Amino acid sequence: xxxxxxxxxxxxxxxxxxxxxxxxxxxxxxxxxxxxxxxxxxxxxxxxxxxxxxxxxxxxxxxxxxxxxxxxxxxxxxxxxxxxxxxxxxxxxxxxxxxxxxxxxxxxxxxxxxxxxxxxxxxxxxxxxxxxxxxxxxxxxxxxxxxxxxxxxxxxxxxxxxxxxxxxxxxxxxxxxxxxxxxxxxxxxxxxxxxxxxxxxxxxxxxxxxxxxxxxxxxxxxxxxxxxxxxxxxxxxxxxxxxxxxxxxxxxxxxxxxxxxxxxxxxxxxxxxxxxxxxxxxxxxxxxxxxx
Amino acid sequence: xxxxxxxxxxxxxxxxxxxxxxxxxxxxxxxxxxxxxxxxxxxxxxxxxxxxxxxxxxxxxxxxxxxxxxxxxxxxxxxxxxxxxxxxxxxxxxxxxxxxxxxxxxxxxxxxxxxxxxxxxxxxxxxxxxxxxxxxxxxxxxxxxxxxxxxxxxxxxxxxxxxxxxxxxxxxxxxxxxxxxxxxxxxxxxxxxxxxxxxxxxxxxxxxxxxxxxxxxxxxxxxxxxxxxxxxxxxxxxxxxxxxxxxxxxxxxxxxxxxxxxxxxxxxxxxxxxxxxxxxxxxxxxxxxxxxxxxxxxxxxxxxxxxxxxxxxxxxxxxxxxxxxxxxxxxxxxxxxxxxxxxxxxxxxxxxxxxxxxxxxxxxxxxxxxxxxxxxxxxxxxxxxxxxxxxxxxxxxxxxxxxxxxxxxxxxxxxxxxxxxx
Numbered sequence: 001x002x003x004x005x006x007x008x009x010x011x012x013x014x015x016x017x018x019x020x021x022x023x024x025x026x027x028x029x030x031x032x033x034x035x036x037x038x039x040x041x042x043x044x045x046x047x048x049x050x051x052x053x054x055x056x057x058x059x060x061x062x063x064x065x066x067x068x069x070x071x072x073x074x075x076x077x078x079x080x081x082x083x084x085x086x087x088x089x090x091x092x093x094x095x096x097x098x099x100x101x102x103x104x105x106x107x108x109x110x111x112x113x114x115x116x117x118x119x120x121x122x123x124x125x126x127x128x129x130x131x132x133x134x135x136x137x138x139x140x141x142x143x144x145x146x147x148x149x150x151x152x153x154x155x156x157x158x159x160x161x162x163x164x165x166x167x168x169x170x171x172x173x174x175x176x177x178x179x180x181x182x183x184x185x186x187x188x189x190x191x192x193x194x195x196x197x198x199x200x201x202x203x204x205x206x207x208x209x210x211x212x213x214x215x216x217x218x219x220x221x222x223x224x225x226x227x228x229x230x231x232x233x234x235x236x237x238x239x240x241x242x243x244x245x246x247x248x249x250x251x252x253x254x255x256x257x258x259x260x261x262x263x264x265x266x267x268x269x270x271x272x273x274x275x276x277x278x279x280x281x282x283x284x285x286x287x288x289x290x291x292x
Numbered sequence: 293x294x295x296x297x298x299x300x301x302x303x304x305x306x307x308x309x310x311x312x313x314x315x316x317x318x319x320x321x322x323x324x325x326x327x328x329x330x331x332x333x334x335x336x337x338x339x340x341x342x343x344x345x346x347x348x349x350x351x352x353x354x355x356x357x358x359x360x361x362x363x364x365x366x367x368x369x370x371x372x373x374x375x376x377x378x379x380x381x382x383x384x385x386x387x388x389x390x391x392x393x394x395x396x397x398x399x400x401x402x403x404x405x406x407x408x409x410x411x412x413x414x415x416x417x418x419x420x421x422x423x424x425x426x427x428x429x430x431x432x433x434x435x436x437x438x439x440x441x442x443x444x445x446x447x448x449x450x451x452x453x454x455x456x457x458x459x460x461x462x463x464x465x466x467x468x469x470x471x472x473x474x475x476x477x478x479x480x481x482x483x484x485x486x487x488x489x490x491x492x493x494x495x496x497x498x499x500x501x502x503x504x505x506x507x508x509x510x511x512x513x514x515x516x517x518x519x520x521x522x523x524x525x526x527x528x529x530x531x532x533x534x535x536x537x538x539x540x541x542x543x544x545x546x547x548x549x550x551x552x553x554x555x556x557x558x559x560x561x562x563x564x565x566x567x568x569x570x571x572x573x574x575x576x577x578x579x580x581x582x583x584x585x586x587x588x589x590x591x592x593x594x595x596x597x598x599x600x601x602x603x604x605x606x607x608x609x610x611x612x613x614x615x616x617x618x619x620x621x622x623x624x625x626x627x628x629x630x631x632x633x634x635x636x637x638x639x640x641x642x643x644x645x646x647x648x649x650x651x652x653x654x655x656x657x658x659x660x661x662x663x664x665x666x667x668x669x670x671x672x673x674x675x676x677x678x679x680x681x682x683x684x685x686x687x688x689x690x691x692x693x694x695x696x697x698x699x700x701x702x703x704x705x706x707x708x709x710x711x712x713x714x
Contacts, residue, residue: 077361109508115446116432117439133438136425138364139445143508150361151425153354158425239511247508251444254504254523258447258497265493269392273485276394 037106037125038170039192039224040179041199042099044236045209046186049086049097053178053187057084057101060166060177072097074237080150080161084178091231098236099178099187102127102148102163103216104224107246110140110149118160119149125192125224126165134160145220145242165224195226202228221246312471319689334677341674344667345422353425356667362655363662368423370650372672374502375643376416378526381534383409383459384495385571391488400557401564403466404545404692405538407683410459415679417452422671444504451498458491470690500527506649514653516595516604519586522649528579532572533642536615539568539635545693553693562628569619569631572638576616583608600656607648611641 054066064081072088077100084101108127111119118134121127129149136158140149152158166176170189174180179189188195199214215233216223220242227233234240348356359366386405389395421427432438433446434453440446461483468477503526510518519525546553546561553561587593595601615637622630651662687693 079361112442113445113508115440115443115449116429133429133432134426135429135432136427137420137423137445138425139443139505141361141364142505142512145511147361151353151364153352153357153359155352156350158352242511247510248442250507250510250520251442251504253520254444254500254507255442255447261497262493265496266489269388269489269492273392273394273489276392278394 036191036193037104037224038165039104039125039190039195039226040165040176041188041190041195041226041228043186043188043202043228044096044098045228045230046184047086047097047099048184048186049088050183051086052181052183053099054082054084054086056177056181057163058082060169061164076100078148078150078162080152080159083161083163087237089236091235093230096229096231096236098227101178101225102165103146104163104165105220105247106222106224107220107248109143109145109220109247112248112251113139113143115139122167124167124170126167126170127162128164128167129160129162131159136160143247145239145247192222192224192226199226199228218244220244221249315471323688334680337670337677338674341671341677344671344674348422348671353423356665356671358662358665358668360660360662362658362660363651365423365650365654366662367651367664367668367672368419370647371643372416372419372675373423374650375646376412376419377499377502378530378533378642378646379537379639380409380412380416381495381499381530382538383462383534384492385531385534386538387462387488388492391485392492397560397567398564400554400560400693401538401542403463404542404687406459406462407466407686407692408537408541409534410456410463411679411683411686413452413456413459415675415682417456419672419675420452444501444507448498448501448505451494451501455491455494455498458487458494461487462491466690466692495530496527499530500524502526503649509654512655513649514595514600514656515590516592516600517649517653519590521582521586521589525579525582525586528575528582529642529645532575532579532638535568535572535575536635536638536642539565539572539631540639543632543635545687549687549693552687557693562626565628565631566623566626569623569634572634573616573619573623576612576619576638580608580612580616583612600653603648603652607641607644611637611644615641 049072051066051072057063058065061083063083066082070076072086074087074089076085076087078085084099086097086099088095088097104125104127106121108119108121111117111121111127113119114134115137116133116135118130119127119140120130136151138149138151138160140160141147141151148162150161152161166174166178169176175189179187188198190198196214196217199217203210203212203214209230210228211230211232213229213233215227215229215238216225221244227236227238229236232240344356353359357366357368383406386398386402390398390402421430424430433440433449461480464480465477465484468474468480500523503522503524506513506518506522507520542561542565546557550558596605615634618630618634618637621627622634655662
């Protein structure tokens with residue numbers, strides 16, 4: 001073994017500990033709903049299914065105008081051309097219309113999955129996508145529990161498309177386009193803590209009208225969009241098996257192990273390679289680089 | 293490069309450069325017959341791949357792949373990258389055995405294994421670039437204008453990059469010997485241990501990291517394949533995946549490049565293979581126990597009676613337990629063919645496992661399942677073909693199979709003429 005090798009190992013260990021500090025600072029678990037984000041409460045009991053939100057969204061974000069003559073089904077999906085869609089579900093209490101878009105999680109899987117920080121949880125609340133950073137790996141799509149990010153497969157310069165919660169508008173203190181254009185007032189824009197109070201006051205006020213569940217209050221660590229419903233949420237196509245843990249927590253343990261492995265394994269291997277040497281002398285007994 | 297020759301004085305540099313260029317030009321030429329069946333088939337595959345890739349880069353991924361909003365990752369990630377990297381695991385295991393534990397018995401095959409590992413990373417991890425929607429931004433997480441350090445993929449990307457460097461350093465003495473650069477050869481040789489230590493550490497992390505990528509797909513992967521232990525299962529299985537690949541590749545390389553192999557390798561090849569098979573046996577039983585623990589821990593019993601359960605049992609019993617037992621038996625009786633069969637079965641098991649996690653059991657509930665297009669398959673074959681061509685070119689020129697440990701120069705004159713096409 002040479003002093004050089006020892007130095008190299010020490011350098012690697014040093015680099016690893018720097019990486020460890022950086023990791024800690026980035027750990028998204030530290031922001032579990034502490035800051036009061038902006039969000040939207042959707043009261044599905046008053047949604048008319050008029051699709052004004054779809055048109056307002058397309059208009060505000062420069063997307064193609066949605067087709068007028070479509071049947072509202074349970075399987076409608078957002079797409080690269082349409083960030084917000086209204087679905088209709090047959091439930092125990094008749095047909096219910098539900099607007100779907102990005103839920104803007106408090107601890108977004110997509111943002112923690114993004115290796116270029118193209119997906120970003122803004123302090124205001126919206127999760128936005130930044131074109132100049134994205135390399136198109138689509139790991140955000142793999143990670144998102146709600147399958148929200150959509151990719152332009154038919155473009156040579158593809159983008160990730162999803163609701164940005166009208167980031168420009170909300171920065172100026174305005175409402176998102178869909179909320180401002182909802183004729184039934186079934187969308188309410190505001191601070192998330194106030195929306196939760198509002199949601200539960202409605203549930204307690206009219207216990208026969210609502211189920212005792214505000215979707216998004218705890219799901220995957222909480223989302224900026226919250227939903228009220230008259231029927232259990234699984235009847236409205238919501239996944240109710242996602243748990244209440246923020247998705248970035250799923251990779252936390254692995255990421256914490258990385259600096260440990262990087263600092264502990266090299267010295268161990270170095271020691272092992274010294275211990276297995278036949279004779280203890282300055283130079284190698286054979287030219288190790290035999291390269292092989 | 294010039295450092296090694298500069299000592300002889302300035303005028304010599306020009307002459308040395310001319311000699312170097314002449315040497316390179318001669319070496320770049322193919323050696324042997326060009327129109328062989330292998331060349332024709334792989335050549336055609338690569339040509340078609342080139343056409344497919346041209347379409348892919350002008351019209352978008354949707355024009356050639358069956359990727360969808362439901363299946364953002366398909367064959368190119370699931371097989372080329374996730375499976376290919378597991379197969380390349382032999383390099384870190386063998387460098388550990390030879391350089392750290394000093395098992396001299398395995399020295400003759402380290403160089404070819406490292407070469408295989410290096411090329412696998414260059415081509416299979418390189419195939420990642422074909423899959424990126426916006427590959428021109430691939431430098432973003434490298435040059436530091438946007439470090440997404442909370443991403444497992446960030447870690448995997450960096451480790452790929454660094455590990456390729458480490459493997460190149462490990463292999464570089466062969467290049468220096470080929471070029472006759474003695475002094476540089478000595479410097480490069482001295483760097484080997486450092487590169488090996490760094491390389492093993494990186495490998496442990498990115499082999500497990502490839503599994504950790506799927507931790508956030510918790511709600512999408514069938515419970516028989518999803519568990520928080522995916523990273524550990526991936527790293528443990530990469531050991532026998534890599535070694536089985538060494539056995540499998542070795543059995544082919546040994547035949548095709550028999551004339552290039554040193555006498556020592558010829559004499560000890562069977563011993564080496566039996567040794568590797570023994571290690572595979574041990575690791576595969578460890579892996580089976582881990583899978584059993586995960587099975588019990590995850591309370592997966594209820595799924596066994598479903599079709600997915602049968603598919604799971606096929607993978608675990610048919611392509612892990614069976615090859616493990618076959619390996620054990622074949623080692624006892626020194627049956628070389630049985631060892632090769634076990635290696636192939638184990639490799640199939642790894643393909644099944646990696647594809648199950650990344651493609652087959654991914655979105656197992658989806659109405660429309662992903663099946664790769666013929667174009668995705670051809671590009672995958674094209675990547676493998678290109679790798680084989682480069683591998684053959686290197687093995688036919690550099691001291692890879694005919695290396696003699698302890699000798700830092702290529703043995704003069706003792707090389708037999710090259711017969712195979714390259």
